[in-house]
């Protein structure tokens with residue numbers, strides 16, 4: 396069965412992930428050996444530092460620089476890589492007030508889709524204004540936010556009413572494969588998958604030491620989760636990669 400990794404920091408020299416093309420190749424080879432068949436490059440994008448309104452020339456240049464660097468890195472990886480994985484790309488977009496004043500968010504979505512990997516601020520408790528950013532993405536920009544690694548936010552894995560509300564609003568949910576075998580967390584994540592509350596898996600690979608563990612988490616899912624829920628996650632991945 397195909398395995399979709401929708402969250403990685405493997406493109407070289409863009410963020411706190413891979414620092415050069417050789418490391419990128421090691422990470423890709425490792426994930427391919429773990430059975431990943433489709434992989435998305437999602438370098439960090441810090442919206443809190445960039446005025447995205449289109450009215451600020453300096454900020455506009457920064458934005459264009461991000462997109463150009465991402466494209467250059469993608470081309471470098473495609474040139475060096477000779478394996479069988481299929482790639483797509485997007486961004487892990489840190490949510491902030493700036494996001495709801497952006498002129499155009501489509502280049503930050505997964506290529507050719509209206510899905511965006513949305514990272515909430517680190518200490519988020521899903522305050523009213525943060526939920527409003529997501530609502531605005533959905534209603535005004537017609538973008539589907541995929542909430543990145545929800546397990547990082549205690550409130551999202553303990554307050555089921557809140558999580559259900561966000562999903563009903565139109566948000567999707569991604570968990571890191573690492574969480575499927577992390578003590579004190581794995582049971583909750585498995586329960587969420589079995590309740591149909593998880594839509595995507597990602598390794599959030601930054602280096603061989605951080606992430607890069609897709610298979611271990613995936614096998615825990617296979618062992619403990621209902622087949623129809625695994626199929627659903629796989630099907631969501633397939634659609635995101637448009638295959």
Ligand SMILES: [Fe+2]
Pocket residue numbers: 402403404487599
């Ligand atoms: Fe990430």
